Amino acid sequence: MKFNFYRKPNTIKQKNIRKNQKRNRKQQIILLCSIILIGITFFSGISIGKAVYNANIKNNTEIAKPILEVEKASEITITEENKTGEYHFIVKNFNDTEEVSQVDLQYYIEILDNNLDESVQYQLFKENEEIALQENRTQEMMLQKDIKEEQKYTLKVEYHADKNTIGDIINEIQVKVHSEQLKI
Numbered sequence: 478m479k480f481n482f483y484r485k486p487n488t489i490k491q492k493n494i495r496k497n498q499k500r501n502r503k504q505q506i507i508l509l510c511s512i513i514l515i516g517i518t519f520f521s522g523i524s525i526g527k528a529v530y531n532a533n534i535k536n537n538t539e540i541a542k543p544i545l546e547v548e549k550a551s552e553i554t555i556t557e558e559n560k561t562g563e564y565h566f567i568v569k570n571f572n573d574t575e576e577v578s579q580v581d582l583q584y585y586i587e588i589l590d591n592n593l594d595e596s597v598q599y600q601l602f603k604e605n606e607e608i609a610l611q612e613n614r615t616q617e618m619m620l621q622k623d624i625k626e627e628q629k630y631t632l633k634v635e636y637h638a639d640k641n642t643i644g645d646i647i648n649e650i651q652v653k654v655h656s657e658q659l660k661i
Contacts, residue, residue, distance in 0.1 A: 541579040541580045542576070542578065542579050542580075543578050543579070543580045543582060543656075543658045544570055544571060544572050544576060544577065544578040544579075545568070545569075545570060545578065545582050545584065545620065545654070545656045546568075546569050546570075546571070546572055547566055547567070547568055547569075547654050548566060548567040548569070549564075549565075549566045549567075549652075550564065550565040550566060552564075553634070555597075555634055555636045557636075557638060560635060560636045560637075560638070561633065561634065561635050561636070562633075562634050563631055563632070563633050563634075564631070564632040564634065564652065565629070565630070565631050565632075566629075566630050566632070566652065567627055567628065567629050567630070568584065568586075568620070568627075568628045568630065568654055569620075569625075569626060569627040569628070570582060570620040570621075570622075570624075570625070570626050571625050571626075571627075575625075577622075577623055577624070577625050578620065578622055578623075579622055579623065580622050580658050580659065581619060581620070581621060581622045581658075581659040582619065582620045582622075582656050582657070582658060582659065583617050583618070583619055583656065583657045583658075583659055584617065584618055584619075584620065584654055584655060584656040584657070585614060585615050585616065585617045585618065585654075585655055586601065586608075586614070586615045586630070586652065586653070586654055586655075587613060587614045587615075587652075587653045587654075587655060588601075588610070588613040588614070588632070588650060588651070588652055588653075589613070589650070589651040589652075589653060590613065590650045590651075591649075595637075596636060596637050596638065597634065597635070597636055597637075597650070598634075598635045598637070599613065599632060599633070599634055599635075600632070600633040600635075601615065601630060601631070601632050601633075602630065602631040602632075602633070603628060603629070603630055604628070604629055605631075619659075632652060634650065
């Protein structure tokens with residue numbers, strides 16, 4: 478058995494030609510715009526991509542060296558017979574190897590006496606000039622960086638037996654220098 482397929486010949490109508498021309502024209506415009514956009518992107522330096530950077534940074538820095546040393550004299554003993562005494566000490570911003578502090582230092586001096594009564598009184602002198610004590614503590618003072626400084630202090634301690642309400646006082650008085658590094 479044979480099959481014959483009959484195909485109807487395409488009829489070319491003017492209406493179909495116009496549709497094809499319009500379709501071809503739209504395709505040409507789309508193609509032309511795409512080519513122009515790709516060209517602009519290529520020649521304008523715009524790029525689309527992702528970059529990952531891995532950087533190893535090595536840094537070798539030195540930390541500024543704060544130096545505050547206190548040289549003290551020998552201890553003093555206050556008794557019923559020896560009612561006054563002088564304790565000498567020096568605050569300086571350099572050490573024995575002549576290294577000077579590389580940062581500004583702020584410090585204050587505090588006298589710790591474990592709440593002794595009014596029978597023991599203190600006077601603090603810096604280079605023979607009296608420094609006011611508030612609650613057995615001085616105001617903050619400064620030592621400059623890179624300048625070799627030495628500040629001499631004398632603490633005078635007086636014992637008044639007539640003001641003593643406790644009896645025998647067996648106690649140690651400590652002189653502490655508290656320091657703080659200032660920002661560079």
